[in-house]
Amino acid sequence: MSSRTKESSVNNNKNWDDVLARYDIQNQVDLGFDSPHDDAAEIADTTPEKQPPRWAGRAIILVGCATALGNIPLQSFLPNTQSNHFEISVNDASSAPTPSTVAEIATAKDVKPGPTLQLASIAKPVVASSPTAAEAVINNTDIQVADYNDEAVLELTLPKRALETYTGHELINTESTWHTYTVKRYDSLHNTFSKIKQASILNDLRSNEEIKEALKDMKMDTIVRAKSHDGKLEQLAFTPDNKKSFVIEPDGQGGYTGQWQSKVFEVRQARATFSVKNGLFLDGKRVEVPSNIIRQVVSVFDWDIDFSHDVRVGDQVTVVYENIYHDGDLVGSQNLLAAEFINKGKIHRTIRHTTARGLTDFFTPEGREMKRAFIRTPVAHARVSSHFNPGRFHPVLHKIRAHKGTDFAARRGTPVMATGDGVVQLKGRKGGYGNTIILKHREGYTTLYSHLSKYKKDLKQGQVVAQGEIIGYVGSTGLATGPHLHYEFRKNNIPADPLTVELPNSMSLTKKELVKFRADAINMKLQLNVLHRFAMENFDINSATGG
Structure with a gap:
């Protein structure tokens, strides 16, 4: 050293x-x-x-x-070392033992007897002169402190019906079942109630005047839901427009009560993207896109894509639409909000928008209508009986008189459609035309429909109508030899042959409407951009379509 x-x-x-x-x-x-x-x-x-x-x-x-x-209880951290634990339990006063001489706590006057409560303390020594349990009494309530060598267990005695005791709500009957049905075109009330397993109570519901009146709104596309247990109705709800709903419940006296409510059915956005492999409807179903949404996609893009010949394997479809929920269950879907269809490498996009005039339609991201401005024929499956001819010999007047339109022969009462979006400029009698409707369209276009047997119910002058909307019915009023529709198409009041005239591809929004459209369409444009990137990178977004 x-x-x-x-x-x-x-x-x-x-x-x-x-x-x-x-x-x-x-x-x-x-x-x-x-x-x-x-x-x-x-x-x-x-x-x-x-x-x-x-x-x-x-x-x-x-x-x-x-x-x-x-x-410091270091022994609790050492292996195979016994440590002192104690337990505190609160018992009823009737079973309280006498106070121990080891420890005594001052009396608390406001403490009342209660249910048993046991608490365990780990590794805390008990200060006592003997190894037996220390006990203390606080005014009719015992606190027992016990010495254990093993770890104590926390024990709480809870009420059997905790929900009812602490929140005031009854427990949910998990055995109840919901039956859902969407009313079809030709469904009767009896058929609808049979679908939801409640046909037996229909007569009882009709005995209530308020419910009977509300049932008249159960029309096509109405979602109906019935909750029952062992066949006994607990609640019935239906919504004609997914905004207001009528809710029916038993009144506890053998009858039923009902009232209109809001926010019963919830509308949520959903999104999906898929590639065409086996067909639009099959591939859409694979990613849980409802068939009615696919039909809307076909209807919107039908002006630009021939779905019977042009669709190819590998075409990409992206949709943003609305799902309907009730009581947490998906019960239906309604409107297509935006879509993208990549056909043979060309991108087609559309966004749903409601104009200032109240017409809802689909537009390109630039603000032009997806559909053509006009359709050729206002009567479906009709035969042309007389063409546009400025030098025609009039069959009634027996003289040369210009035929400024086209005649479509059809049975009396056949529906007549508006060939384009417009405003009713004239509704009434007009000389030899008989019962006539004139629609005014944008960009100087007008259309005329004459010889009508009657008009659509509640149609008024100044009313906005949409392309394809029924406005009247075929007849033979005025100078007519038989039931047919006389249809004229004019640009700046100059007549043209509706079967051969070059129709505008689409109408653009006015400057004022275009400003509002661009503001409303920002969100949908962003969603389509993001979904387009996901689709190009084969990223699966369909596992989380809610929004």
């Missing part, structure tokens, strides 16, 4: 002595256990003349540290 090491060792020994002298640490320490001799419990202070050995001083320091740390 070097001289430096020896010197350091000597200094260390001196330091121990200095610590003992400086902090006046006594040579005797109560180690916490009983000594067989009374004089062994207290040892006189060490005099300067008789210093204890150096090892004794070190031992005293270590024992002192251990004693100071004795208040």
